[in-house]
Amino acid sequence: MDTVILKFGGSCLDSFVKFDHCCEIIKKYSIKNKVIVVVSAMGSSTDELLLMAKKVVKTPSRPIYARELDLLISVGERISMTLLSMSLIKNKVPAASLTGSQAGIITKRINGVSTPFKLNKNRITDALDKNMVVVIAGFQGVSEDKEVTTLGRGGSDLSAFFLADKLKAKKCILFSNTEGLQSGDPNIIKLTQKIEKIGFKDLKIIKKLNIKLIDSRAIVYVQKNQIDFYLGNFRSGEVVTKYAHDYDPSHRVLFNYIPGLNKNNKENSDFEINIATDFFYGRIGRVANTLGENSVVGIYINGNKIEKSPELLKNAEMYNFDQVHKINWLVFSKAISFDRLNIIYTLISNH
Numbered sequence: 001m002d003t004v005i006l007k008f009g010g011s012c013l014d015s016f017v018k019f020d021h022c023c024e025i026i027k028k029y030s031i032k033n034k035v036i037v038v039v040s041a042m043g044s045s046t047d048e049l050l051l052m053a054k055k056v057v058k059t060p061s062r063p064i065y066a067r068e069l070d071l072l073i074s075v076g077e078r079i080s081m082t083l084l085s086m087s088l089i090k091n092k093v094p095a096a097s098l099t100g101s102q103a104g105i106i107t108k109r110i111n112g113v114s115t116p117f118k119l120n121k122n123r124i125t126d127a128l129d130k131n132m133v134v135v136i137a138g139f140q141g142v143s144e145d146k147e148v149t150t151l152g153r154g155g156s157d158l159s160a161f162f163l164a165d166k167l168k169a170k171k172c173i174l175f176s177n178t179e180g181l182q183s184g185d186p187n188i189i190k191l192t193q194k195i196e197k198i199g200f201k202d203l204k205i206i207k208k209l210n211i212k213l214i215d216s217r218a219i220v221y222v223q224k225n226q227i228d229f230y231l232g233n234f235r236s237g238e239v240v241t242k243y244a245h246d247y248d249p250s251h252r253v254l255f256n257y258i259p260g261l262n263k264n265n266k267e268n269s270d271f272e273i274n275i276a277t278d279f280f281y282g283r284i285g286r287v288a289n290t291l292g293e294n295s296v297v298g299i300y301i302n303g304n305k306i307e308k309s310p311e312l313l314k315n316a317e318m319y320n321f322d323q324v325h326k327i328n329w330l331v332f333s334k335a336i337s338f339d340r341l342n343i344i345y346t347l348i349s350n351h
Helices: 017-030 045-056 063-073 075-090 122-129 155-166 200-208 216-225 283-291 310-314 338-349
Strands: 002-008 033-039 095-098 105-107 116-119 133-137 140-143 148-150 171-176 229-233 238-243 253-258 271-277 296-301 304-307 327-332
Touching: 002 017, 002 155, 017 033, 017 075, 033 075, 033 122, 033 155, 045 063, 045 075, 063 075, 063 148, 075 095, 075 133, 095 122, 105 155, 116 155, 122 133, 140 155, 155 171, 155 216, 200 216
Parallel strands: 002 033, 002 171, 033 133, 095 133, 105 140, 171 229
Antiparallel strands: 105 116, 140 148, 229 238, 253 271, 271 327, 296 304, 296 327
16 A cells, blocks of 8 residues: 555634644545554644743743753644544544654754654554554654654645655645635735646745744755645645646746735835736836736846846846846835736736
């Protein structure tokens, strides 16, 4: 039987009712596969643990507290793994939960941002051989000197990819409440499109645009180890986006809105629209002509601000940006409304 990794994010586990739905998804995959489940902490429980620490010491992030803080914040995923295992057993699915250390995830000891590098897989394979679903606490491991370590915020994605790599899993599916990768934030952009397949270049763009879909360190691991994976929608239990490292889309537009921030993440009066595309065809000029030349106050190409001139923006079709550069972001006046954001999106993304 093939091995499948299913990872459930915190939003899939933020109420006890959702555990039964997790079980339904797991049961479907366990019919023809050996299943390993990686879990995040329930909802905002990691933040709640950090708040507890701050009630005891003012700055728990100081190095003298690093060991204790790792132990404390690893608790959230341990709660998730045991409750999900109990829920599976209740639903007649044999299951065993393992902490990161019990699962044999060996990391370098850098408290708070450790990196897994070796897997002692005996306990995992023993449980799989007994036809059990193995539920593993994400976000954590153990150092070679037997100290509990954590992998940094969003580290459960990294846990899932690491296990998929070391166990040669047939599939690795990350479940969340999103509809997969969208070409823009659906809360803002009404005409956003679902992207069903992504490749190596897309992951670079996702990381650069700071799209909160996959942890950035997990993206680096996927790219380095050429791991294919899927994004799943928790409500439907279905795969919505596939990643293949050798897939190279001919055209792609990703569009990320960041209110009140500039390039250095400092508040200012303008806001950025982050755009990544390798075909632009004068679309900057289209935006400036439609919304008014003063609406665009800056262009950054490959991270460098190149021009503020409204005249250049109006006549951007003269400049063959699309053949040479990816446009990283435009900076727009704060006066642009969400309705106008949708106009901008349409002007940029339409052929």
